Amino acid sequence: MAEREQPWVFRTYSGHSSAKASNELYRTNLAKGQTGLSVAFDLPTQTGYDSDHPLARGEVGKVGVPISHLDDMTTLFEGIPLDRMNTSMTINATAAWLLALYVAAAERQGVSPKSLSGTTQNDIVKEYLSRGTYVFPPEPSMRLASDIVAYTVEAIPRWNPINVCSYHLQEAGATPVQEIAYAMATAIAVLDTVKSRPDVTKQAIPKVVGRISFFVNAGIRFVEEVCKVRAMTELWDELTRERYGVEDPKARLFRYGVQVNSLGLTEAQPENNVIRIVLEALGVTLGRRARCRALQLPAWNEALGLPRKWDQQWSLRIQQILAYETDLLEYGDLFDGSAVIEGRTRELRDAAREELDRVLGMGGAVAAVENAYMKQRLVESHTARVRAIEDGSLRVVGLNCFREAEPSPLGTGSGAILKVDESAEREQVARLDAFRRRRNAEEARAALRNLEDVVAAGGNVMPPSIRAAHAGVTTGEWTDALRRLFGEYRAPTGVVARRSERAGDATSRIRERVHALSERLGRPLKILVGKPGLDGHSNGAEQIAVKARDVGMEVVYEGIRLSPSEIAQSARDEGVHVIGLSILSGSHGVLVKDVLDQLRKEGLAEVPVVVGGIIPEEDAEELRRAGVRRVYTPKDFDLGRIMDEVVDVVAESAAAA
Amino acid sequence: MNLVDDSRPGRREQALALLDQLESETPAPGAPRIGLTGAPGAGKSTLVDALLRELRRRGRSVGIVAVDPSSAKSGGALLGDRVRVRASAGDPEVFFRSMAARERLGGLADATRAGVTVLAAVFDVVLVETVGVGQSESDVSRLADTLVYVAQPGAGDLLQFMKAGLLELPDIFAVNKADQGAAARRTALELEAGLGLGEREASQWTPPVVLVSARDGLGIRELSDAIDSHFASLVESGELALRRRRGADAFVIEALERRYGSFGLDRIGGRGALERRLRVEPSAARYGIVAALAREIEEALAKPRG
CATH class of the missing domain: 3.20.20.240 (Methylmalonyl-CoA mutase)
Incomplete structure (x- = not known):
């Protein structure tokens, strides 16, 4: 042994x-x-x-x-x-x-x-x-x-x-x-x-x-x-x-x-x-x-x-x-x-x-x-x-098979997860403010200048960064200094060049619905898939974008990290019929409401919004009360059903208009 | 924009009337209409982004139409281009509309042309970006005052382009990815040589070949200058009005041909006769003419032949 x-x-x-x-x-x-x-x-x-x-x-x-x-x-x-x-x-x-x-x-x-x-x-x-x-x-x-x-x-x-x-x-x-x-x-x-x-x-x-x-x-x-x-x-x-x-x-x-x-x-x-x-x-x-x-x-x-x-x-x-x-x-x-x-x-x-x-x-x-x-x-x-x-060819127990289950005594209600106190952000901002007032501003500025000089000259970023840390430079200031030197980047989304799937019966049926509704709308049903906030997990949004294209929609997907006003501006320029937002960071409360506000400002209050993310039921209820038409969580694995409902939502608001 | 994109009959007529009004009421020369085309992967979106920044720096408002291919099977389309066009974020002087080249609900020409007309009435400059896959170059050349072809180093695609006899269409060649150095310079030289061989219409303009790097912002100012001087030369020579007229006439004929086929065109004298008729037609209301001619064809079709 x-x-x-x-x-x-x-x-x-x-x-x-x-x-x-x-x-x-x-x-x-x-x-x-x-x-x-x-x-x-x-x-x-x-x-x-x-x-x-x-x-x-x-x-x-x-x-x-x-x-x-x-x-x-x-x-x-x-x-x-x-x-x-x-x-x-x-x-x-x-x-x-x-x-x-x-x-x-x-x-x-x-x-x-x-x-x-x-x-x-x-x-x-x-x-x-x-x-x-x-x-x-x-x-x-x-x-x-x-x-x-x-x-x-x-x-x-x-x-x-x-x-x-x-x-x-x-x-x-x-x-x-x-x-x-x-x-x-x-x-x-x-x-x-x-x-x-x-x-x-x-x-x-x-x-x-x-x-x-x-x-x-x-x-x-x-x-x-x-x-x-x-x-x-x-x-x-x-x-x-x-x-x-x-x-x-x-x-x-x-x-x-x-x-x-x-x-x-x-x-x-x-x-x-x-x-x-x-x-x-x-x-x-x-x-x-x-x-x-x-x-x-x-x-x-x-x-x-x-x-x-x-x-x-x-x-x-x-x-x-x-x-x-x-x-x-x-x-x-x-x-x-x-x-x-x-x-x-x-x-x-x-x-x-x-x-x-x-x-x-x-x-x-x-x-x-x-x-x-x-x-x-x-x-x-x-x-x-x-x-x-x-x-169903890939089995996931409890999700797409063996779904019959007793209620879990472990609890999945509101007490079963941790909620970040809404005051946390306010307090953090107050601490940051106090820190900025407390530090030696001249020293921080000098350290930042030194950082930029060293990095621009090709030197190693670490020593001037450690000096900047001691001098009271902040995370945003450090990154901004490098943004000035290097610029910012937007990565390709990877969804653009995807081939269509071979349509199964379900997809063909939804496609027919999309085409019929497009005729009624006068142009193809157009959806904006948006990721507001800083969350970069784009898998969900990408899957929705690809599926929407496969069922015959025109899809505007602009990648991650968009501000609510950018999303509203795109919705206006592009003339979309529906907006799907994906947020996995748990910030859905604030971000979705900001998007809805911006849409109202652009005169687009009537454009329906659906949201997907890791969203506890009580938050979902609140979002629906704020005007969100549908809320999806990880248990909604059937993209076909989601697409069907998106068609419903657009049809409802077209009928109301 | 939503109205002119609408194919329902009532809306369609409303839209056509609006478009004619815009076309006739916008004083000449109006906003330059710049088409950008090139093979997939040539870096068109990034170049549009860089050009947009440059135009905004020069204080001009910009409307953009980006045309993406749509799936022939599902009719759906992923309009993903905008991900790399970021200069516009939050800028009210920029308008960006993506469109699919919908086979199902009418061709590329209709919706794009209408979009360009609307944006030209509102913005200082209009950019139209299309993926260069055969037909679309000549489509976009009909609605642009200046056609920019975006090539990339190592131009296998360029060779195809030359073979297809499309070299006479562009007014400016932008060889992108100049940051790749020697390869880009070689492609530019090949292009210049190729241009010397090709036949072009007898105009003063010789298409310049501009080396650009959309990524590093190199040559963007030069490209923007080249676009300006091409437009100025069009205005000066009077070619602009001719070119727009030709483009509009071709649009009328295509619209009718798509709907009624050459059979339908034959009933009112055939393509050649129609071209001659349009050339002497005094009214600039091209959309109205489409409607009038359509009625004429329908009446002719309703009558028994003989």
Whole structure:
């Protein structure tokens, strides 16, 4: 029997409302036996806006903690000695800034950067592909990412400067092959950029390669997931040896953390999600050869809203039972010599290598973002998945089969999820205001000027950012300085060039309805699909856009991060008959009402609005009272039915006009 | 815009009357109508965005019509272009309308032409963006005063374009992605060589080839200047009125042909006779003429032949 292995790091992705509230949550979680932290930042922080920016309205403290300046960061880790903590930060476009704040906060605690350990996600490619919190164009973004790598490799040697994410690719619909291939392509893009830097010596490359880590998804097909991580381990070993000449096998290890799948969690019979989470955790922990280094489990009720402390605790207990009660960690690799596992691993690896070569052939991951190749492939895969659930060929228990169920005693009502206090945003803005008055304004200005000068001259972004953090610069100011230098970016949506599906009976029937209604309207039924606010999760909106096109509608889809007034302006210019809004960040209350107000201002009060998102029933009721015609949540998987209802809604308002 | 896009009979007549009124009451030369076309992937949307910024910088209000292909199967369309046209956000001096090239409910020409007419009455400049897939170049050349062809380096598409004999249509060539350096310069040289060979109508204007990078904003000012000087040369030579007239006449004939076929046109003397008739027709009310001629054809069709 092998020596009992140390368990992986237990984390829970969390943070909300304010630095203080999140600090309390972290301390509670650590007291319960969590061994690392995983910080969720709110969308304004992730996209580089201060909490009082107009685009931040409604988003402050919603999907994570708002961090606008050094005092916020200091509060977030109060009473948590940073030299003994392993902190993972889900931060990308503004990663350099949040890392600078983290270093500054550590220095305030008297902790040297040399003794910090943790991870900045810092994977911008997948932001363009699925998650949407990019700010700058791909080229300068890659440069910022490589700045962090080049800096930490010397200054914070135990830091993982980048967590190459295949996680979000699976959430966006990627097949295992795509997940492997695109993650490898991203890692290559980063390493090639770092390698070409004049300030990184050839001798430093193995050290750099050894610091690259991955963030992987674990889905419900857990046997295949076992093979997926083994295929990744083998491919990475091969790549780092052949492409980067890394001799030391330890530096070639495929090191990865995991967040198990959220895509497959259901709003219907949500208690079943606990079983899914356990099985998904097995996929990445069973085999010793390719076991994860850190694991984050979602809460069973994530599809309903923000989880409570108890829900997070339940997920932590899964990890603890797996690691401490079972005999899992007492054995060597369980799958070595299994013909089935090895066969499937080989298939995945070979197919992924082929897809990777295709991406490299077109110029690598950045080129395949700019020409929308990867995005289109993901939208295709996701569309296929959604269709398979619709037609029943992909079974999801409780959702499209075995729907007969007893009422859950666990409760799904208003007390069953956490609500962010509406006063959180107001208080955060007040704190920011006080901070700005308190700081030495001249010092902050000088630090910002220095930042711009250094970055414009091609210097590493990290040192001037750390100086700016100490000088009291804010998240919005830091990002604005770089926006001035680099400009902002809008990524292709990936839905434009999609081919139509072969129409089934249901689709043909809806198409007939659309055409009949279009004749009555005098022109084709035109729908605007809009994503107001800062939420970048565009999968839902994209699926709706593609489906609407397939049933014969004209679809205006303009991508993510639109302000309510931009949406109203488009609705006016484009003369649409109906507007569909998608909001997954929980900010639907404020944002939808703002859109309705703007529509009234443009004289478009009669244009019907439908909304989709993670929306608890009582919020849905409120939205309907405010004039929203239909509200959809994750349990509404049947896109055909949604389209039917959109036709109803347009027909109703055409009849009323 | 919604009215002129409406194909219901009552609305249609209302719209046609409005369009004729706009056409005749807008003083010449009015707003320049600039068509942009090119193969998919040439970077037209990004170029429109850059051009829009430049025009706004020059203080001109801009109306834009973007035409996307629609699915022949479902009749649906994804009008996704606007995602990269961001200069307009929140700007009241910019109007952006996307349209599908609906096969089902009438051709590209109808709705686009109507949209351009309306926007030309309101805005300083009108841009029309279409995906270059064969027919649409000549369609858009009929409703634009200045046709800009957007090419990209490594121009396999350009070769097709030359083969199709479409090289004589554009007034300006913009070779996009000039940030790619040598490849873009080579494409520009090839184009200039190709232009030297082709036959063009006897006008003073020689189409310039402008290197642009929509991404980095390079050459956008030059492109905008080239568009201005082409328009000025049209006005000066009197070619503008002729060109608009020709475009409008072609539109009338196409509209009738689409509805009644060449069979219908034959009943009022055939295509050639119709062209001659339109050339001497004093009224500028082209939409009204379509209606009048349609009635004529219907009467002729109702009568027994002989």
